[in-house]
Amino acid sequence: xxxxxxxxxxxxxxxxxxxxxxxxxxxxxxxxxxxxxxxxxxxxxxxxxxxxxxxxxxxxxxxxxxxxxxxxxxxxxxxxxxxxxxxxxxxxxxxxxxxxxxxxxxxxxxxxxxxxxxxxxxxxxxxxxxxxxxxxxxxxxxxxxxxxxxxxxxxxxxxxxxxxxxxxxxxxxxxxxxxxxxxxxxxxxxxxxxxxxxxxxxxxxxxxxxxxxxxxxxxxxxxxxxxxxxxxxxxxxxxxxxxxxxxxxxxxxxxxxxxxxxxxxxxxxxxxxxxxxxxxxxxxxxxxxxxxxxxxxxxxxxxxxxxxxxxxxxxxxxxxxxxxxxxxxxxxxxxxxxxxxxxxxxxxxxxxxxxxxxxxxxxxxxxxxxxxxxxxxxxxxxxxxxxxxxxxxxxxxxxxxxxxxxxxxxxxxxxxxxxxxxxxxxxxxxxxxxxxxxxxxxxxxxxxxxxxxxxxxxxxxxxxxxxxxxxxxxxxxxxxxxxxxxxxxxxxxxxxxxxxxxxxxxxxxxxxxxxxxxxxxxxxxxxxxxxxxxxx
Amino acid sequence: xxxxxxxxxxxxxxxxxxxxxxxxxxxxxxxxxxxxxxxxxxxxxxxxxxxxxxxxxxxxxxxxxxxxxxxxxxxxxxxxxxxxxxxxxxxxxxxxxxxxxxxxxxxxxxxxxxxxxxxxxxxxxxxxxxxxxxxxxxxxxxxxxxxxxxxxxxxxxxxxxxxxxxxxxxxxxxxxxxxxxxxxxxxxxxxxxxxxxxxxxxxxxxxxxxxxxxxxxxxxxxxxxxxxxxxxxxxxxxxxxxxxxxxxxxxxxxxxxxxxxxxxxxxxxxxxxxxxxxxxxxxxxxxxxxxxxxxxxxxxxxxxxxxxxxxxxxxxxxxxxxxxxxxxxxxxxxxxxxxxx
Numbered sequence: 001x002x003x004x005x006x007x008x009x010x011x012x013x014x015x016x017x018x019x020x021x022x023x024x025x026x027x028x029x030x031x032x033x034x035x036x037x038x039x040x041x042x043x044x045x046x047x048x049x050x051x052x053x054x055x056x057x058x059x060x061x062x063x064x065x066x067x068x069x070x071x072x073x074x075x076x077x078x079x080x081x082x083x084x085x086x087x088x089x090x091x092x093x094x095x096x097x098x099x100x101x102x103x104x105x106x107x108x109x110x111x112x113x114x115x116x117x118x119x120x121x122x123x124x125x126x127x128x129x130x131x132x133x134x135x136x137x138x139x140x141x142x143x144x145x146x147x148x149x150x151x152x153x154x155x156x157x158x159x160x161x162x163x164x165x166x167x168x169x170x171x172x173x174x175x176x177x178x179x180x181x182x183x184x185x186x187x188x189x190x191x192x193x194x195x196x197x198x199x200x201x202x203x204x205x206x207x208x209x210x211x212x213x214x215x216x217x218x219x220x221x222x223x224x225x226x227x228x229x230x231x232x233x234x235x236x237x238x239x240x241x242x243x244x245x246x247x248x249x250x251x252x253x254x255x256x257x258x259x260x261x262x263x264x265x266x267x268x269x270x271x272x273x274x275x276x277x278x279x280x281x282x283x284x285x286x287x288x289x290x291x292x293x294x295x296x297x298x299x300x301x302x303x304x305x306x307x308x309x310x311x312x313x314x315x316x317x318x319x320x321x322x323x324x325x326x327x328x329x330x331x332x333x334x335x336x337x338x339x340x341x342x343x344x345x346x347x348x349x350x351x352x353x354x355x356x357x358x359x360x361x362x363x364x365x366x367x368x369x370x371x372x373x374x375x376x377x378x379x380x381x382x383x384x385x386x387x388x389x390x391x392x393x394x395x396x397x398x399x400x401x402x403x404x405x406x407x408x409x410x411x412x413x414x415x416x417x418x419x420x421x422x423x424x425x426x427x428x429x430x431x432x433x434x435x436x437x438x439x440x441x442x443x444x445x446x447x448x449x450x451x452x453x454x455x456x457x458x459x460x461x462x463x464x465x466x467x468x469x470x471x472x473x474x475x476x477x478x479x480x481x482x483x484x485x486x487x488x489x490x491x492x493x494x495x496x497x498x499x500x501x502x503x504x505x506x507x508x509x510x511x512x513x514x515x516x517x518x519x520x521x522x523x524x525x526x527x528x529x530x531x532x533x534x535x536x
Numbered sequence: 537x538x539x540x541x542x543x544x545x546x547x548x549x550x551x552x553x554x555x556x557x558x559x560x561x562x563x564x565x566x567x568x569x570x571x572x573x574x575x576x577x578x579x580x581x582x583x584x585x586x587x588x589x590x591x592x593x594x595x596x597x598x599x600x601x602x603x604x605x606x607x608x609x610x611x612x613x614x615x616x617x618x619x620x621x622x623x624x625x626x627x628x629x630x631x632x633x634x635x636x637x638x639x640x641x642x643x644x645x646x647x648x649x650x651x652x653x654x655x656x657x658x659x660x661x662x663x664x665x666x667x668x669x670x671x672x673x674x675x676x677x678x679x680x681x682x683x684x685x686x687x688x689x690x691x692x693x694x695x696x697x698x699x700x701x702x703x704x705x706x707x708x709x710x711x712x713x714x715x716x717x718x719x720x721x722x723x724x725x726x727x728x729x730x731x732x733x734x735x736x737x738x739x740x741x742x743x744x745x746x747x748x749x750x751x752x753x754x755x756x757x758x759x760x761x762x763x764x765x766x767x768x769x770x771x772x773x774x775x776x777x778x779x780x781x782x783x784x785x786x787x788x789x790x791x792x793x794x795x796x797x798x799x800x801x802x803x804x805x806x807x808x809x810x811x812x813x814x815x816x817x818x819x820x821x822x823x824x825x826x827x828x829x830x831x832x833x834x835x836x837x838x839x840x841x842x843x844x845x846x847x848x849x850x851x852x853x854x855x856x857x858x859x860x861x862x863x864x865x866x867x868x869x870x871x872x873x874x875x876x877x
Contacts, residue, residue, distance in 0.1 A: 173809075
């Protein structure tokens with residue numbers, strides 16, 4: 001990893017002037033820090049991915065399979081035949097440029113190929129040559145070019161500088177969605193054995209152990225029990241969450257990052273405390289112990305393969321519905337793919353109904369899976385939990401909308417409703433950076449890896465800058481989110497662009513405010529930091 | 537850019553110098569062929585897109601989903617119902633809703649990222665498209681061959697010429713379409729980002745449309761030929777009883793050739809965004825895939841690591857940790873023993 005310049009230097013280094021040469025003649029340079037490490041051969045082989053091989057992006061020869069041209073062509077045909085979105089998006093762009101400055105990676109790098117329109121042209125140009133008459137006849141004049149090994153390198157470079165956040169798609173007059181294009185490009189690269197370590201390793205883990213982090217069942221239980229000890233330290237209440245138990249009403253699934261990594265663990269503790277206080281009839285599962293889905297960054301089939309465990313486990317355990325934790329891309333998969341891929345739901349499942357308030361979640365009638373902030377907002381509305389928001393009074397809180405719940409689901413007001421009940425001081429970031437216009441954390445879609453930290457910090461500039469703005473203007477010291485990847489990527493973002501801001505999950509703040517039956521007087525928050533008025 | 541300009545100039549040259557000498561081809565055969573190509577090409581393109589399925593319901597949600605009773609959904613930007621989705625499409629197609637959101641980002645010292653509202657593209661795109669539509673509708677005066685126009689056409693004509701200046705009456709849409717096109721062209725030429733991404737296929741339709749609008753304006757206001765003859769010719773052409781085009785002014789051939797070119801070019805170009813926008817799955821689907829099943833016609837069979845295989849992998853560890861099991865280690869050992877025998 002190359003050394004990260006400081007924020008001022010990095011911002012000054014952004015050069016929005018474009019090269020004078022045509023973009024087709026400019027090749028990316030694979031400097032350390034500009035690309036993700038390649039997936040290991042045995043990982044790819046273990047998952048049955050095609051053409052697993054050892055290669056290094058920094059080297060000239062990527063050891064592509066001999067018939068790579070044929071593979072790429074056939075895959076492109078296959079995607080055009082299977083996805084109307086992709087086919088239409090290949091044809092209808094008018095290059096109006098409305099998307100150009102909507103991409104956080106363009107704003108943070110100034111690289112023209114990070115403009116969504118040009119990112120798409122990287123693949124459109126190849127499409128034109130093979131599938132349009134003008135492209136065949138006029139070549140470069142029609143914006144067409146032949147797919148060669150340099151183009152493949154360019155694809156690897158730039159389609160792993162897209163976090164599939166879909167911000168550009170919101171502004172496009174035809175709804176052209178770069179995420180769709182990136183998904184196809186990545187799927188094509190995977191067909192010739194090119195994948196990244198940071199994505200394929202979690203996929204492999206998730207397949208076998210049930211979660212991205214590769215936590216084995218006994219260890220999963222131990223970690224959760226360890227978190228329960230911390231809960232007891234803070235609240236005096238001992239919680240014994242059920243694991244893999246049959247006959248409960250609800251299966252709770254959340255990203256494994258929440259079980260494993262700071263600060264996600266505090267959010268996980270928050271879930272457990274809430275469920276305990278409600279007396280909720282639920283179980284955790286070590287088999288379906290991953291809400292996230294790195295398979296969705298590989299291909300539709302891999303997404304399906306990993307996601308299939310949720311309904312399979314719901315069927316085995318005989319639950320009525322699934323409650324899902326705070327996660328971004330998990331909820332895009334659940335909202336827009338799950339029921340189509342792995343439905344219909346098992347016969348033991350029914351339309352989710354809150355056992356506490358009686359609210360029926362008709363909006364989840366098909367997937368039978370409810371978002372935790374929908375569930376909690378409903379509890380708060382019906383006064384079913386007691387919150388003491390003054391416990392969060394030392395926090396001035398803002399909220400980061402994750403890209404996927406915002407633009408792939410429309411979950412915007414539920415978390416805000418919850419946060420405003422749990423905290424007295426809530427401030428929004430500027431309107432062009434929140435809700436459906438929200439900016440990526442810079443590490444979505446499997447880019448939250450250390451070796452590209454500078455790139456991530458560049459992509460994080462718009463979000464970090466908006467955070468800095470409310471930090472300076474309103475004294476914001478806490479950024480809440482509803483995404484496990486955010487909980488991993490926003491702390492370095494905040495340290496870099498807005499030092500002094502703490503990143504929390506939404507249910508961490510809920511649990512800090514939650515008044516529990518039989519609890520001791522709270523002197524600490526879940527992080528075991530003293531509450532300001534603890535001495536009184 | 538120069539290539540596109542040159543192509544349009546060459547077309548103009550052909551129209552001016554060659555066409556009047558070959559009136560049958562440029563006046564009759566080519567226009568008919570062009571309309572045919574346009575219609576057939578347009579339909580073929582749409583059918584070709586429609587042939588590919590929409591495997592997943594992937595609307596880009598531009599607002600609050602419908603969930604809890606007390607949370608107000610964005611019925612048009614994040615539609616749950618079919619009616620809402622139609623509303624969203626109407627806003628998109630008729631008012632360019634997404635373009636209306638446009639902002640301009642600027643990095644200032646600090647660093648400070650500033651977002652300006654940027655509606656210019658939206659305004660001029662609307663101006664161009666609606667002027668084009670109005671001018672097209674106005675041309676029905678030439679197509680219909682009746683003396684008294686239907687009320688709606690008459691009304692459009694009245695409004696368009698309400699400034700009441702000049703003889704013949706000046707139409708606002710004539711100036712507006714030129715302004716719209718020139719803005720779009722200047723943007724492409726002078727915004728370095730747009731210039732960098734522009735292809736000949738982006739300039740060509742602009743020059744062509746400028747040629748069409750320009751020749752039309754010239755014909756109406758400046759090179760007023762024998763409009764009655766032209767009108768007779770067009771009425772007959774439109775009613776499939778073409779009369780000879782010889783003797784018509786070169787400017788008319790110019791106008792006609794540009795239009796014919798546009799019609800032929802249209803289905804094979806980016807101009808197909810006109811049809812494609814209706815097929816865009818991020819806009820034309822309701823955000824209801826949690827509530828209603830969406831079918832993927834090529835959905836592959838499920839293949840995943842089953843719980844049984846998982847328990848096989850970790851049975852002993854799970855047993856030690858006190859996790860419930862489907863098959864105890866003893867049972868598993870007995871089964872393995874039985875299988876061996």
